[in-house]
Structure formats: structure tokens, C-alpha cells
Amino acid sequence: MDFIRNHFNAISPISTETWLEIAPLFQKRELPKHHYFVKEHIKATEIGFLEKGCVRAFFTNKAAKEYNKQFFVAPSLIGAYTSLLTGKINKIPQQAITDCTLWVVSFKALEKKYSKYHDLERLGRKIAEYYFLEKEEKELEMALKDATERYLIFREKFPDLEQKIPQYHIASYLGISATQLSRLRNKLSKSIK
Structure with a gap:
């Protein structure tokens, strides 16, 4: 699991103490092609570290036409962040488009560690900032x-x-x-x- 820690450290360094506290929370999971990491109309509870494979985030309009919003290619973090942060149902499912290997963790369990491990809280903020910037960049590309x-x-x-x-x-x-x-x-x- 050092590859997860290395990925996190590249975003915002975390201490050995923090890593030893959160590493046991991650569970390995295989996600076969076409299977969902998170479905629509449910509350998301987990985030995942994508070790291998590709996942798409998409939405479906009223005419049942799908639009791919984002691709997550390993190594990458995935999760229905809006649902995780708001506690509301997810509107943007995430589906494997290749066979995937993930390391999954409960968002609430990780979030509970923020108050004790400020480097972990900083990492969470940096990840949120990255995804905000990526979203804005994609919107500008589509418009301009x-x-x-x-x-x-x-x-x-x-x-x-x-x-x-x-x-x-x-x-x-x-x-x-x-x-x-x-x-x-x-x-x-x-x-x-």
C-alpha cells in the first residue's frame, strides 16, 4: 500500500503517524468492468483509491442519453464527493469501464481522523481543491x-x-x-x- 501513501504525499505530505492510523482503514476490492463503484439514487459512503483500471463518472438525461462527465484513470481517487459531503443521494454514478482494483475506505471513518491529524485534513482540502480546479477546466474546455x-x-x-x-x-x-x-x-x- 505504499503506492497510496506516495500518491497522498505527492498531493500533500502526511506523517508516518497519520499513515499508520489510516492505512488499516483501506480494504482491497476488485471492481469488474461494467460494475458500479457508486450508483445513482443512493447516498455515497466510500471513497476509493484506484490502483488499476479506469472508471467513468456520468449522468443520464431525461431521454436516457448518457454523458460522460469525467474519467478516473489509475492512480486516482474516486468517489461521489457531492453526495459524501452533503449526505444527499448521488446523481452521478461511477462505473468501471475496464477491470479495476481499488482500495476502499469509509469516508466518515477517514473524516473522523481530521481533528486529530491536521496533515490528513490538509490532504482532504488539497484533493477537494484539485477536483474543483479540474471541474472548472473541463467546463471551460466544453464552452470555449x-x-x-x-x-x-x-x-x-x-x-x-x-x-x-x-x-x-x-x-x-x-x-x-x-x-x-x-x-x-x-x-x-x-x-x-
Whole structure:
């Protein structure tokens, strides 16, 4: 589990004492492809450290069309943060799009340690800040960039993902149709030659 501690330390250092206190709270879990880490219409209770694999966060509109909001690629933290923080039901499910290995912890159990371990509380704040900034960046990309620019940003941000997941997931994330994505990819491949 040193890889989890190293990941945390890269965000905001935690002491050995803090790590020894929280490490036993994490439980290893396999999440097969297509299975959910957290479903819609339930209250989230856990966060997970994604050791292997990819998870998508998505929402479904009234016409039953899915939109991929975010991809989480290992190593990464996952969880329905709005539900965890507010105690309300989750509106954005998270589903494995590859076979995944996770280390799962109760959010409440971790949160209870904040008052005693201020480095852990600081880590939680830094993670929340990171996800806020990432959310704002994605919103700006969707509003201000064209499909080609968004696709190139996707490829830079997730360099190996395109070969691992279905193209319709990528198209949904980019806010375009699968046909548009295919045309865009063909156009870009011709311009490289």
C-alpha cells in the first residue's frame, strides 16, 4: 500500500503517524468492468483509491442519453464527493469501464481522523481543491474549445485510454457523436501524413 501513501504525499505530505492510523482503514476490492463503484439514487459512503483500471463518472438525461462527465484513470481517487459531503443521494454514478482494483475506505471513518491529524485534513482540502480546479477546466474546455481542440486535450490528458475503452465513451466525454469523433480522427490522421 505504499503506492497510496506516495500518491497522498505527492498531493500533500502526511506523517508516518497519520499513515499508520489510516492505512488499516483501506480494504482491497476488485471492481469488474461494467460494475458500479457508486450508483445513482443512493447516498455515497466510500471513497476509493484506484490502483488499476479506469472508471467513468456520468449522468443520464431525461431521454436516457448518457454523458460522460469525467474519467478516473489509475492512480486516482474516486468517489461521489457531492453526495459524501452533503449526505444527499448521488446523481452521478461511477462505473468501471475496464477491470479495476481499488482500495476502499469509509469516508466518515477517514473524516473522523481530521481533528486529530491536521496533515490528513490538509490532504482532504488539497484533493477537494484539485477536483474543483479540474471541474472548472473541463467546463471551460466544453464552452470555449472546438471538438478538435477538446479531442487533442483528451489525448494529452489520457494518453493510453483511447486504446482501452470504446470510442462512444470518448465521444460522449467530448460532447460529440461517435460519427463526429470518427471523422475528426480521420481528418487528424490525414493531416499527420
